[in-house]
Amino acid sequence: MNPKELATAVAASMWSVDVATKDTMQMRLITAEPGRAVSEMQVRELHLNGHQICHGGFIFTLADSTFAFACNSYNKVAVAAGCSIEFLKPAHLGDVLTCEGVEQTLSGRHGIYDMRVTNQRGETIAMFRGKSAQIAGTVIPEA
Amino acid sequence: MNPKELATAVAASMWSVDVATKDTMQMRLITAEPGRAVSEMQVRELHLNGHQICHGGFIFTLADSTFAFACNSYNKVAVAAGCSIEFLKPAHLGDVLTCEGVEQTLSGRHGIYDMRVTNQRGETIAMFRGKSAQIAGTVIPEA
Amino acid sequence: MNPKELATAVAASMWSVDVATKDTMQMRLITAEPGRAVSEMQVRELHLNGHQICHGGFIFTLADSTFAFACNSYNKVAVAAGCSIEFLKPAHLGDVLTCEGVEQTLSGRHGIYDMRVTNQRGETIAMFRGKSAQIAGTVIPEA
């Protein structure tokens, strides 16, 4: 497998058992490549908080899942050490949120990944930065 | 109503319509006071990610909801402007997570609130810091 | 003045009275453009902490000054509301640090700017993210 195929296979393996992301949140993984991933989520009733907008925690979750696909894309298990998010605009029922995440640095076991969440009008609604740490193990068996 | 009663009434009002927090996440609000709140969540199947641990996004969501109860406790509508979280230990199926959030500063319309998420053994599993901004309006009608 | 000329004039005005940046820290401003700036600093004795490496606070300061030039580049006074930095590698005596800062979003009065600090070997030694808020006033008189 080349790096792109490996990233796709790793993401497929992670996705298949990720109840939180696919079932509870109902996200959709668009692509996973080496150091990059794109996901999508439509805001549904289940995502609404008391202000009747998408719970900020679920915008974070969309970004955090995308981050996981990006930072595990080399088939070395990586976990989130810390994350920060800035909320710029609310997301409303029916909005389609796309999150694109890109690796900024990967130095030794530590990486920094930036996620941008946009709505269907192309407006940035949140910016997320995640710090990853690779731990022992691979996501799928090494060829 | 005194400040404690007001905080409780505000939280009850927010909670009653917060589908994300009470239905989707199945959290429990323990207390809301002026500038402080405590919430709880047991890790269930629906919270598990591909590593079979609680999705970091849902630990964030627990903290973010608790933050919302704390920063809205004066009955002035406040929204999250930005948040950061550090993940210290994983949470497993069945773990009971408690989040306590306390106001660190409130200066004009801007506040900083710190949340600590612990498990049933008292171990800190995550630390969250939220920045709030008060906007126009009240959560419940003013007396 | 076109936007690039305006950014240059604003930066020159800020620089001329910024004792901290030019005298105490001995930085050098390379360029200021709309939403972007580049600065440089050579690590000197005065920058060394107890481990005999550049004090992290001064790497932050390099990024924070660069951020200021970038977020004030439209000639609307902007201040830093909050910043985060990740330290990736130490900087040693004699190293030449370059900081490039780029606007990620500017929505209303609020912006997000990312700074990357590299050394003379092109290694990223720190990543900084700044949140700006425009306040009343201009840096230089409007034409």
Next chain:
Amino acid sequence: MNPKELATAVAASMWSVDVATKDTMQMRLITAEPGRAVSEMQVRELHLNGHQICHGGFIFTLADSTFAFACNSYNKVAVAAGCSIEFLKPAHLGDVLTCEGVEQTLSGRHGIYDMRVTNQRGETIAMFRGKSAQIAGTVIPEA
């Protein structure tokens, strides 16, 4: 030496060679204890930026130095992995800034420390959170 004496001895050793903190910034270390430190800095000409207020980078530096004393207080060398700061009020020429830093968690090699910077009127002007990582070695020779 008991833990308090050890923290004091470690801080004295670090301080004596920390040109950045004591000479360039002209800070003063008030106390160092296990997991806690307090420092002070008066805002001087050398600290002023182009707005004629204390450069945010130097408020960060005050907090970062205090953080270093707190997280090295056990005589295990610890470095800053990442930090965030929120700026709440400006500091003016002549203001006396006090930074108190307290350990929030220390789990294995990783710690979280919160610094609060106040002025002479007791107003909080900045809140800082630092993440530390212990590396090999001791600051002073083990007894």
